[in-house]
Amino acid sequence: PSITRGVTVEIPKVSWEDIGGLHDLKKKLQQAVEWPLRHSASFSRLGVSPVRGILLHGPPGCSKTTLAKAAGHAAQASFFSLSGAELYSMYVGEGEALLRNTFRRARLASPSIIFFDEADVVAAKRGGSSSGSSKVGERLLSTLLTEMDGLEQAKGILVLAATNRPNAIDAALMRPGRFDLVLYVPPPDSESRYEILRVHTRDMKLDPDVDLSLIAEETELFTGAELEGLCREAGIVALREDISATVVCNRHFQKVRQSLKPALTMEEVV
Numbered sequence: 001p002s003i004t005r006g007v008t009v010e011i012p013k014v015s016w017e018d019i020g021g022l023h024d025l026k027k028k029l030q031q032a033v034e035w036p037l038r039h040s041a042s043f044s045r046l047g048v049s050p051v052r053g054i055l056l057h058g059p060p061g062c063s064k065t066t067l068a069k070a071a072g073h074a075a076q077a078s079f080f081s082l083s084g085a086e087l088y089s090m091y092v093g094e095g096e097a098l099l100r101n102t103f104r105r106a107r108l109a110s111p112s113i114i115f116f117d118e119a120d121v122v123a124a125k126r127g128g129s130s131s132g133s134s135k136v137g138e139r140l141l142s143t144l145l146t147e148m149d150g151l152e153q154a155k156g157i158l159v160l161a162a163t164n165r166p167n168a169i170d171a172a173l174m175r176p177g178r179f180d181l182v183l184y185v186p187p188p189d190s191e192s193r194y195e196i197l198r199v200h201t202r203d204m205k206l207d208p209d210v211d212l213s214l215i216a217e218e219t220e221l222f223t224g225a226e227l228e229g230l231c232r233e234a235g236i237v238a239l240r241e242d243i244s245a246t247v248v249c250n251r252h253f254q255k256v257r258q259s260l261k262p263a264l265t266m267e268e269v270v
């Protein structure tokens with residue numbers, strides 16, 4: 001990927017198969033992202049206006065970024081990645097310039113996806129005192145609104161944003177023509193955890209005593225990121241035990257499982 005300060009550009013390599021669970025969500029994203037980006041001419045021919053912006057919200061580590069990248073991969077779109085926190089921390093005017101510049105580059109490179117991580121930092125409610133709203137935030141938000149409105153004429157550009165705090169997002173961004181689609185990315189249930197464990201062990205040599213569906217049941221409240229860590233750690237434990245080990249066994253998974261505590265709590269999930 002090419003990196004200019006504050007923005008990364010690439011065609012992502014992650015595919016839908018790299019994401020365990022979330023089947024309905026993947027389907028919705030496929031329709032909202034792949035179709036308009038790949039078939040923008042058909043949309044114009046029928047006079048159907050595609051979704052311009054999609055907001056993904058949900059707890060950290062549950063694949064918001066990965067979903068956005070998979071959508072970009074499927075649409076073979078240039079993927080411009082911006083961090084709200086990074087934009088916010090720039091010198092006066094620099095963040096706005098970077099935003100405008102990114103939209104301009106995205107138009108030239110279309111089909112494109114502009115992905116905003118930690119969107120709430122830039123798109124915080126105006127006038128709110130506790131939400132991190134400030135002069136810097138307001139100027140970034142107004143630049144973002146102007147750029148998104150300018151997308152009316154542009155074809156093949158989609159803005160995806162991710163946040164853990166959807167309630168902090170300014171209502172102006174939720175108007176039609178801006179973030180038309182809001183999708184909740186939940187923490188994985190046991191079936192999804194099983195699929196995530198499958199994804200992250202597919203290149204590992206597992207002993208037949210490893211029962212991933214049992215591990216899935218024993219990892220309630222674990223996020224995808226934590227399950228990925230669990231698999232990696234189990235491999236490391238096996239190697240630490242015996243550097244010439246040929247398989248990772250159930251006891252290695254159990255050892256790591258017992259040492260880990262999920263960061264999410266029940267209240268955050270329901």
Ligand code: ATP
Nearest residue numbers: 018019020060061062063064065066196224225228
């Ligand atoms: P944050 O809010 O912290 O940015 P996020 O929701 O964007 O988190 P990701 O960055 O997409 O989460 O996920 C972190 C890691 O967890 C990824 O590297 C990915 O491999 C793994 N992961 C999360 N969910 C899944 C899943 N459903 N299937 C496979 N891997 C997953």
